[in-house]
Amino acid sequence: MPYDMDSPTSVFARRESEARSYCRAIPQLFTEARGSEMFDADGNRYIDFLAGCSSLNYGHNDADMKAALIDHIAGDGIAHGLDLHTDAKRRFLAAFESHILKPRDMDHRVMFTGPTGANAVEAAMKIARKSTGRTNIIAFTNGFHGVTMGALAATGNGYHRGGAAMDTSGVTRLPYDGYAEGVDSAALLEQMLNDPSGGVDAPAAIMLETVQGEGGLNAASAGWVKRIAKIAQAHGALLIIDDIQAGCGRTGTFFSFEEMGVKPDLVTMAKSLSGFGLPMAMVLVRPKHDVFGPAEHNGTFRGNTHAFVTARVAIEKFWADDGFQKELAGKAERLTEALTAIAATVPNARLKGRGLMQGVDVGSGELAGEICGRAFEMGLIVETSGPRDEVVKILAPLTTPAEIFDEGLAILEQAARDVQGETRMAAE
Ligand code: PLP
Numbered sequence: 001m002p003y004d005m006d007s008p009t010s011v012f013a014r015r016e017s018e019a020r021s022y023c024r025a026i027p028q029l030f031t032e033a034r035g036s037e038m039f040d041a042d043g044n045r046y047i048d049f050l051a052g053c054s055s056l057n058y059g060h061n062d063a064d065m066k067a068a069l070i071d072h073i074a075g076d077g078i079a080h081g082l083d084l085h086t087d088a089k090r091r092f093l094a095a096f097e098s099h100i101l102k103p104r105d106m107d108h109r110v111m112f113t114g115p116t117g118a119n120a121v122e123a124a125m126k127i128a129r130k131s132t133g134r135t136n137i138i139a140f141t142n143g144f145h146g147v148t149m150g151a152l153a154a155t156g157n158g159y160h161r162g163g164a165a166m167d168t169s170g171v172t173r174l175p176y177d178g179y180a181e182g183v184d185s186a187a188l189l190e191q192m193l194n195d196p197s198g199g200v201d202a203p204a205a206i207m208l209e210t211v212q213g214e215g216g217l218n219a220a221s222a223g224w225v226k227r228i229a230k231i232a233q234a235h236g237a238l239l240i241i242d243d244i245q246a247g248c249g250r251t252g253t254f255f256s257f258e259e260m261g262v263k264p265d266l267v268t269m270a271k272s273l274s275g276f277g278l279p280m281a282m283v284l285v286r287p288k289h290d291v292f293g294p295a296e297h298n299g300t301f302r303g304n305t306h307a308f309v310t311a312r313v314a315i316e317k318f319w320a321d322d323g324f325q326k327e328l329a330g331k332a333e334r335l336t337e338a339l340t341a342i343a344a345t346v347p348n349a350r351l352k353g354r355g356l357m358q359g360v361d362v363g364s365g366e367l368a369g370e371i372c373g374r375a376f377e378m379g380l381i382v383e384t385s386g387p388r389d390e391v392v393k394i395l396a397p398l399t400t401p402a403e404i405f406d407e408g409l410a411i412l413e414q415a416a417r418d419v420q421g422e423t424r425m426a427a428e
Contacts, residue, residue, distance in 0.1 A: 008041055022050075025373065026381060033060035036400040036408075038381065047408040049382040049396045054213065054245045054357070057272035059397035064317055065276045065310040072309045081305050083112065088308035095315040100254055101284075108267065108284035111292075112303040115279030117244040117270035118146025121207075123297055124266045124283045125150050125170075128205035128238040131289040136201040138189070138237070140176035140208055142215030142387060145242055154207055156215060157387065172200050176212065177224040186227040193235050203237040205266070210256040213245035216361065216386030217353030217393055222260040229262040238265035238289060244281075248272035249398050251355035252328045254319055265289055273307070275314025280307035328398055331405065332356055335394060338409035342392075345416045352391055356398055365389035367419065374415035380408050392416075 008029045012020070028040040036059050038046045051057065058065070073079070078086045093110060101108060111127075113119040129135055139145065139154035146152065147160055153168035155161060161168055174192070175185040189206075192198035206228055212218040232239040241264040246256035248271065253259060255267065266289065270281035280303075318324040332355045343349040343360045350361040362368050368384040371392055375382050385393045392412070396405060 022383070025369070025383075026376060035059040035061075036397045036404050045379060046376075047380045047404055047411070049380060049394050049408050049412075051395045051397045052277050053271070053383075054248075054250055054395045055271040056277050057248050057250060057398045058275050058314055058318065059399045060277070062276065062310075062314070062317075062399075065313045068309050068313045069276065069306055072306065077309070078305050080301075081303070082300065083302050086305055086308070088305045088312070089303055092308040092312040092315075095312045099315050099319045104255070104258060106263070106284070108286055109290050111283045111285050111290070111297075113281050113283060113297070114299040115270070115281050115301050115304050115307070116146070117242075117268065117281055118148040118151045119299070120244065120268040120270050120281040120283050121145045121151040121154070121242060122148055124207070124240050124242075124268050125154070125205065126297060127266060127283065127285060127289055127291060128240060129170075131238065131291045132204040132236060134202055134204040134237075135170050136203045137171045137240075138200070138203045138206045139171050139173050140185075140212075141173060141179045142176055142212050142218055143173070143207070143209060143242075144212065144214035145207065145209075145244075172203070174200075176208070176215075176218055177220040178218065186224050186231065189228070190231050193231065203232075203235060205238040205240045206232045207240035207242060209242045209244075209246055210260070211246045211251055211353055211355075211357050213357065213393075214385050216391045217357060217359045219352070219354045225257060225260045225262055229264070232265075240264060240266040240268065242268045244268055244270045246357060248275075248314075249318070249324070249328060250357045250395075252332050253325060253355075256355075272314075274304070274311045275318075276307070276310035278304055278307035278310060280304045280311060324398075328356060331398070331400075331402075332358070334402075334405065335396075335409070338406075338413070339394070342409075342413045342416050345413065345420060353393075356394075356396065359385070359391045359393035361386065361391045362416075363390060368392050370419045371412070371415050374419050375412050378411045378415060380411040380415070382408075382412060 030038050031041050032039040036048050038048050113123040142156045145154045152164055153171040174189055192200045210220050229239050241257050243256050247269055265286045267284040274280040335358050339351055339360050346362045352359050352361050365388040368390050372382050385391050
């Protein structure tokens with residue numbers, strides 16, 4: 001029997017689980033992508049300011065990564081090697097050591113986990129618990145760390161936690177930097193930990209994102225992160241920085257924390273780590289906390305060999321010197337400038353985030369959704385974040401050429417104007 005071809009997308013509605021999400025607002029059938037552009041089956045072009053939710057920081061199908069991967073496959077390079085020594089892994093580790101860890105004076109070891117961000121977070125939480133012999137992990141309001149059970153416990157969003165349909169435990173969630181006006185949340189945390197009746201059990205770790213990607217682009221100040229690091233140290237807790245979304249250059253430096261003067265005990269990485277959108281995740285672990293015995297935390301897909309090939313190229317191409325990082329600073333300024341203009345079109349709008357992880361809080365999820373919907377009609381893929389989806393969030397590939405960057409930002413500004421014009425007309 002021939003496949004049902006009545007509509008190019010009908011099989012998704014018929015057979016794909018209701019859990020699908022991004023494709024609901026962006027229902028096109030995509031067939032090709034290059035750089036910062038995606039193309040649908042009818043040949044329509046879209047500028048991609050979602051970038052696989054920061055999994056495509058170097059754009060789609062980077063030519064050098066693609067060539068290295070094709071060579072690797074054509075030469076019958078190892079496709080799956082469990083955690084055996086492979087040439088691809090050796091070259092990735094050597095590049096990561098020379099260009100990322102050593103220049104930043106980081107003595108961390110690299111623990112490969114299953115290939116998703118949540119896999120890395122689960123491993124980090126387990127390491128902290130095993131290393132300290134404690135169970136409690138402190139996480140923060142609006143934090144998002146994944147939806148597997150351990151990571152979910154640390155995730156603030158009640159909708160996601162509700163999906164567990166059971167209690168998630170072992171985590172105390174406290175206010176993030178700036179969560180409540182006039183409240184110094186680092187001082188509050190310190191006071192609660194120092195108070196025998198503070199109600200917070202001695203933590204195995206304090207885990208945070210320096211910019212909360214899913215939580216609405218809340219950017220912690222360097223001062224706050226530094227104080228949290230000090231509190232963690234004073235209380236014998238590990239500092240875990242979840243750099244899954246904010247890392248790999250997204251905030252303007254390879255790690256989001258590197259200009260904050262902290263040395264996290266554990267760093268979780270995934271998303272853009274492979275550089276090519278391939279699944280790959282790892283935890284950076286300071287040697288004294290490298291506590292798992294052989295295979296104690298195992299998994300079949302610890303280290304995706306194809307991802308090692310592209311990740312090595314990404315490190316060598318973009319991070320071997322400071323040229324790329326300098327470009328990012330200029331782009332971030334351009335983004336702030338454009339978003340300031342967009343925010344000026346929306347009453348009471350606020351700029352959020354930092355680096356190339358910025359957005360505009362437009363006050364309501366409805367308005368943010370309408371702006372993104374209108375932008376999509378004009379050929380721009382952009383999404384929302386925040387507890388009520390009220391932040392229009394820009395995650396353009398970091399490699400987006402200036403003219404495409406400007407074109408996308410102009411579409412976004414037009415979309416904001418169009419939607420509000422319609423709102424005003426409807427009200428009149
Ligand atoms: N941590 C952070 C900061 C994230 O943004 C995400 C995903 O958005 C995760 C963890 C979970 O990663 P994954 O979706 O690959 O499991």
